[in-house]
Amino acid sequence: MKFFVDTANLNQIREAQDLGVLDGVTTNPSLMAKEGITGKENILNHYKAICEIVDGDVSAEVIATDFEGMVREGEELAALNAQIVVKLPMIKDGIKAAKYFNDKGIKTNVTLVFSAGQALLAAKAGATYVSPFIGRLDDISTDGLNLIAEIREIYDNYGFETQILAASIRHTMHVLNCAKIGADVMTGPLSSILGLLKHPLTDIGLEKFLADYKKGN
Ligand code: E4P
Numbered sequence: 345m346k347f348f349v350d351t352a353n354l355n356q357i358r359e360a361q362d363l364g365v366l367d368g369v370t371t372n373p374s375l376m377a378k379e380g381i382t383g384k385e386n387i388l389n390h391y392k393a394i395c396e397i398v399d400g401d402v403s404a405e406v407i408a409t410d411f412e413g414m415v416r417e418g419e420e421l422a423a424l425n426a427q428i429v430v431k432l433p434m435i436k437d438g439i440k441a442a443k444y445f446n447d448k449g450i451k452t453n454v455t456l457v458f459s460a461g462q463a464l465l466a467a468k469a470g471a472t473y474v475s476p477f478i479g480r481l482d483d484i485s486t487d488g489l490n491l492i493a494e495i496r497e498i499y500d501n502y503g504f505e506t507q508i509l510a511a512s513i514r515h516t517m518h519v520l521n522c523a524k525i526g527a528d529v530m531t532g533p534l535s536s537i538l539g540l541l542k543h544p545l546t547d548i549g550l551e552k553f554l555a556d557y558k559k560g561n
Contacts, residue, residue: 345523346400348531350511352379352390356534357397363537368400370475370511370531372431372455373407388424395425403453403473405431406441414441422450429453429472434462439469446470453509460494467504473529478522479512488512489521496526516540 346367349360352375360366371394376382381390391404402425406417414437418430422445429451432438442452446469453473454466458481466474476495478488495508510522513532516539522530530536 345527346507346529347537348401348403348509348529349534349537350375350513350531351533352376352381352394354393354397357394360534360537361398365537366398366400367529368402368427368429368531369394369398370403370431370453370509372405388420391421391424391428395427398427400427401429401451401473402427403429403431403455405455406433409433409435409437411437411440411444414438415444418445418450418452431455431475432471434458434466439465442466442469442471446472455511458491460491460498463491463495463506463508464498467499467502467506471506473507473509475509475511475531477512478510478518479514481512482514489518489525492522492527493525 347365348368348370349357350370352371357369376387381387394402404421406414408414408417414432421430422428430445431453432441434454434456442454445452451472453475454471455475457463457474457476463474476491481488492510507528509529509531510527511531513530513536516536519530519536
């Protein structure tokens with residue numbers, strides 16, 4: 345399972361990279377705005393800065409909602425760095441753009457996916473990643489994890505190579521449950537990854553080992 349962090353915060357990206365288990369980064373316009381990154385030039389420079397920190401794929405989202413605009417923006421984003429994955433919204437022109445970029449060998453991430461039918465279409469278009477938003481489904485009393493399971497079954501039925509990128513992850517149990525179902529990738533806040541570290545018996549055990557060592561030394 346690949347671990348991505350879902351943030352545009354460079355310190356958090358550095359911390360995740362330093363841990364040695366980071367496979368990539370996802371961003372979106374809201375995450376960019378949260379960091380105060382505005383204006384085309386600043387946004388493009390920020391993507392370049394993220395690519396310098398991480399080794400893996402970095403999803404950069406287009407703003408255009410028409411095919412020509414998405415192609416124009418996507419090509420500009422892809423030219424920034426070979427690590428860039430063009431993030432496209434799950435709308436008709438987004439699917440057309442995913443097919444276009446796939447034919448050109450440019451990686452894509454189809455985002456804002458909330459149904460198995462949408463994920464099927466993204467796979468047919470040859471998307472590299474599909475991003476089902478599980479936290480936002482949970483927010484409206486719909487089982488987000490069930491969507492991951494449905495997509496896994498459909499993709500396995502036909503051997504689709506599109507990777508299931510479980511997005512809108514809110515906490516560590518989401519990460520674990522996505523791993524059990526077989527999501528290819530998770531993207532979430534750094535805290536959802538760091539939560540995997542924690543167990544009180546680990547802390548108690550370590551404290552005792554160190555105390556016993558001190559007794560004899
Ligand atoms: C995915 O790529 C999105 O950036 C993200 O996971 C959205 O998560 P949210 O629902 O916490 O905003």
